[in-house]
Amino acid sequence: MDAAIVSQELILIVEDQPLNRKLVRDVLQSKGYRTLESATAEEGLTLARKHLPALVLMDIQLPGMNGIEALKQLRADPLTRAIPVIAVTASAMQENRQEILSAGFDGYQPKPINVKVFLQAVRETLDGPKGPPLDSNVPVQSP
Numbered sequence: 001m002d003a004a005i006v007s008q009e010l011i012l013i014v015e016d017q018p019l020n021r022k023l024v025r026d027v028l029q030s031k032g033y034r035t036l037e038s039a040t041a042e043e044g045l046t047l048a049r050k051h052l053p054a055l056v057l058m059d060i061q062l063p064g065m066n067g068i069e070a071l072k073q074l075r076a077d078p079l080t081r082a083i084p085v086i087a088v089t090a091s092a093m094q095e096n097r098q099e100i101l102s103a104g105f106d107g108y109q110p111k112p113i114n115v116k117v118f119l120q121a122v123r124e125t126l127d128g129p130k131g132p133p134l135d136s137n138v139p140v141q142s143p
Contacts, residue, residue, distance in 0.1 A: 010034045011053055041058075049077065056086070057088050057122075061089065061091070
């Protein structure tokens with residue numbers, strides 16, 4: 001088995017539209033990710049607490065609790081607060097994007113998804129920040 005393809009990281013998809021859920025699931029599984037799925041934020045919260053996924057992909061417009069409220073609950077729980085959460089939403093207006101990122105999401109992907117950009121965002125989020133943190137007290141050396 002090709003280790004470069006099989007990552008085995010678990011990703012929770014919280015999306016109420018079955019076709020959108022299937023697309024995201026199929027794209028992720030084709031790259032070796034394991035997935036869990038939920039059609040509601042409430043069920044997604046339960047799954048996140050039980051399985052502690054490496055990443056949550058959260059729709060914003062959900063029946064019942066919306067994705068922003070679900071994120072607040074994830075962040076308030078010591079078990080789930082460190083799990084990165086990317087908003088995947090049709091709310092693509094610039095003001096919506098700013099509101100979503102200001103709510104504390106780790107990323108934002110508009111629908112319909114661009115598969116290449118989507119997978120890059122997932123990988124970058126799972127990999128975390130690159131390099132040492134910038135420190136304004138450390139002089140930068142130029143070549």
